Amino acid sequence: MSLEKEIEKRRTFAIISHPDAGKTTLTEKFLLFGGAIQTAGAVKSNKIKKTATSDFMEIEKQRGISVATSVMGFEYSGKQINILDTPGHKDFAEDTYRTLTAVDSVILVVDCQKGVEAQTERLMEVCRMRNTPVIIFINKLDREGKDPFDLLDELEEKLSIHVRPLSWPIGMGDRFKGVFKLYDNTLNLFSANKTEIAEDEIKFASVEDPRLEELLGEEAQKLVDNVELIEGVYEPFKKKDYLDGLLAPVFFGSAINNFGVKELLDTFIEISPIPQARETASRIVEPSEKAFSGFVFKIHANLDPNHRDRIAFLRICSGTFERNKFYRHVRNKKNIRFNNPVSFMAQEKNIIDVAYPGDVVGLYDSGNFKIGDTLTEKEDLMYKGVPSFSPEIFKELVNTDPMKSKQLEKGIHQLTDEGVAQLFTKSIGNQKIIGTVGELQFDVIQYRLEHEYGAKCRFQPVNYHKAFWLTTTNKSKLNEFIRIKQNNIVYDKDDNPVFLAQSAWIVNLERSDNPEITFHENSEFKTAV
Ligand code: G4P
Numbered sequence: 117m118s119l120e121k122e123i124e125k126r127r128t129f130a131i132i133s134h135p136d137a138g139k140t141t142l143t144e145k146f147l148l149f150g151g152a153i154q155t156a157g158a159v160k161s162n163k164i165k166k167t168a169t170s171d172f173m174e175i176e177k178q179r180g181i182s183v184a185t186s187v188m189g190f191e192y193s194g195k196q197i198n199i200l201d202t203p204g205h206k207d208f209a210e211d212t213y214r215t216l217t218a219v220d221s222v223i224l225v226v227d228c229q230k231g232v233e234a235q236t237e238r239l240m241e242v243c244r245m246r247n248t249p250v251i252i253f254i255n256k257l258d259r260e261g262k263d264p265f266d267l268l269d270e271l272e273e274k275l276s277i278h279v280r281p282l283s284w285p286i287g288m289g290d291r292f293k294g295v296f297k298l299y300d301n302t303l304n305l306f307s308a309n310k311t312e313i314a315e316d317e318i319k320f321a322s323v324e325d326p327r328l329e330e331l332l333g334e335e336a337q338k339l340v341d342n343v344e345l346i347e348g349v350y351e352p353f354k355k356k357d358y359l360d361g362l363l364a365p366v367f368f369g370s371a372i373n374n375f376g377v378k379e380l381l382d383t384f385i386e387i388s389p390i391p392q393a394r395e396t397a398s399r400i401v402e403p404s405e406k407a408f409s410g411f412v413f414k415i416h417a418n419l420d421p422n423h424r425d426r427i428a429f430l431r432i433c434s435g436t437f438e439r440n441k442f443y444r445h446v447r448n449k450k451n452i453r454f455n456n457p458v459s460f461m462a463q464e465k466n467i468i469d470v471a472y473p474g475d476v477v478g479l480y481d482s483g484n485f486k487i488g489d490t491l492t493e494k495e496d497l498m499y500k501g502v503p504s505f506s507p508e509i510f511k512e513l514v515n516t517d518p519m520k521s522k523q524l525e526k527g528i529h530q531l532t533d534e535g536v537a538q539l540f541t542k543s544i545g546n547q548k549i550i551g552t553v554g555e556l557q558f559d560v561i562q563y564r565l566e567h568e569y570g571a572k573c574r575f576q577p578v579n580y581h582k583a584f585w586l587t588t589t590n591k592s593k594l595n596e597f598i599r600i601k602q603n604n605i606v607y608d609k610d611d612n613p614v615f616l617a618q619s620a621w622i623v624n625l626e627r628s629d630n631p632e633i634t635f636h637e638n639s640e641f642k643t644a645v
Pocket of ligand 1: 133134135136137138139140141142255256257258259369370371372373
């Protein structure tokens with residue numbers, strides 16, 4: 117098959133949601149439709165149910181599960197579908213943001229009872245940063261929830277995106293009768309606990325068809341009124357607006373009952389983007405370019421501490437990736453080859469010989485890779501957009517076993533290369549500050565430093581609120597600022613100066629006092645030049 121055909125065939129996306137909205141359940145139903153798994157319950161949720169500190173079993177379980185479910189590939193309707201899993205737990209949000217850089221679109225799951233939740237908003241912010249196309253699935257219609265019109269308003273308001281319902285629920289909770297597909301006037305009658313794959317559908321000439329009343333009783337008139345209202349309020353669905361990330365089509369259903377899932381999947385196949393061109397620091401790379409290129413968006417440590425190797429997840433952006441061929445590691449300026457790259461089909465890992473744009477391959481790595489690294493055939497490209505976001509919790513790393521300083525140094529560098537947390541260093545005294553988005557990471561780091569590197573440490577709280585990467589048009593002003601504020605200045609792993617602010621108020625003050633300096637809330641600026 118030609119490279120173009122391989123690209124045409126692929127759909128690489130992530131399912132995202134606030135924990136408990138139904139992401140795992142929906143993923144599992146997709147895999148069932150694709151025949152990739154045979155039984156329900158085969159996909160394990162990778163959320164950590166307990167957040168109690170020192171619950172290391174949970175941490176280990178999380179790490180194990182997230183390797184197994186990091187990428188789930190399957191074929192459906194002649195397409196190769198790659199679902200990239202994202203951790204549900206908010207302490208692992210960074211991991212999710214990075215995974216979103218490796219997809220071409222997302223499906224956002226919203227619980228009809230809860231509506232838009234905190235995590236949903238943050239995830240959508242990341243999608244909007246890159247205009248990622250989004251389809252919204254409103255889940256759990258078998259339960260009483262918010263009014264569908266109110267839900268749509270809430271989505272538009274809180275997620276700053278236009279929405280367009282493509283299906284409409286008839287009743288909810290105990291009164292839930294089914295879903296009406298607005299684009300082809302098809303009624304899908306609800307029956308709980310469907311196990312079969314096909315969903316029964318009845319096609320109508322229009323919503324006015326008298327047979328609807330026979331089937332739905334008084335709900336039929338309500339449906340007519342609602343459809344009229346929808347057509348009056350919402351613009352017709354435009355695929356281009358969806359592909360530009362401006363408009364999100366909305367579906368309603370119940371993942372656990374396998375209801376509304378097939379139409380979601382079928383529409384997804386029809387409208388979702390094929391692997392897209394991607395920006396590098398120097399130029400835009402088209403997937404159809406002959407020369408291979410790709411970037412690492414996730415690194416996973418081996419669970420077996422005796423084998424220090426890791427798996428780097430590489431998103432292929434252009435050309436054909438081949439096993440045993442030498443590729444250029446752009447940052448290291450080294451040529452490396454991979455004799456056992458793996459692909460992920462549902463829950464199996466298989467060694468592959470070739471892979472195409474949109475695919476994700478797992479590369480065994482002994483410490484060569486950092487998140488964001490680019491591999492190419494020979495050109496010095498650097499893919500943009502695997503940013504570091506400002507951490508929310510900062511602690512100082514204190515070495516408690518001076519005999520193991522080297523191990524600690526190596527361990528903390530490798531763990532932060534994996535993206536577990538961010539490492540900042542003060543120029544005075546070489547003090548190390550670790551920044552994370554959740555408390556859980558500190559337990560993970562302490563545990564892994566001890567078990568994988570034999571190093572001991574503790575974390576001392578420091579009073580910082582947020583990190584701001586600094587750039588300027590006036591070098592001497594920046595140097596002066598760094599000198600005066602040396603207590604708040606640290607350097608990230610690429611030696612960029614970062615200002616750690618004690619409060620939002622302070623940073624606002626510094627911003628107005630120093631108009632020549634830009635305070636960036638994420639490290640995206642690094643490649644934005
Ligand atoms: P997540 O990955 O987004 O965190 O959510 P997950 O799929 O694990 O679903 C969270 C809970 O919601 C699960 O129940 C799941 O069974 C339930 N759920 C998912 N879809 C629906 C739906 O359409 N209707 C209803 N009523 N419930 C749904 P749980 O009790 O937390 O877990 P479990 O014991 O069922 O696994």
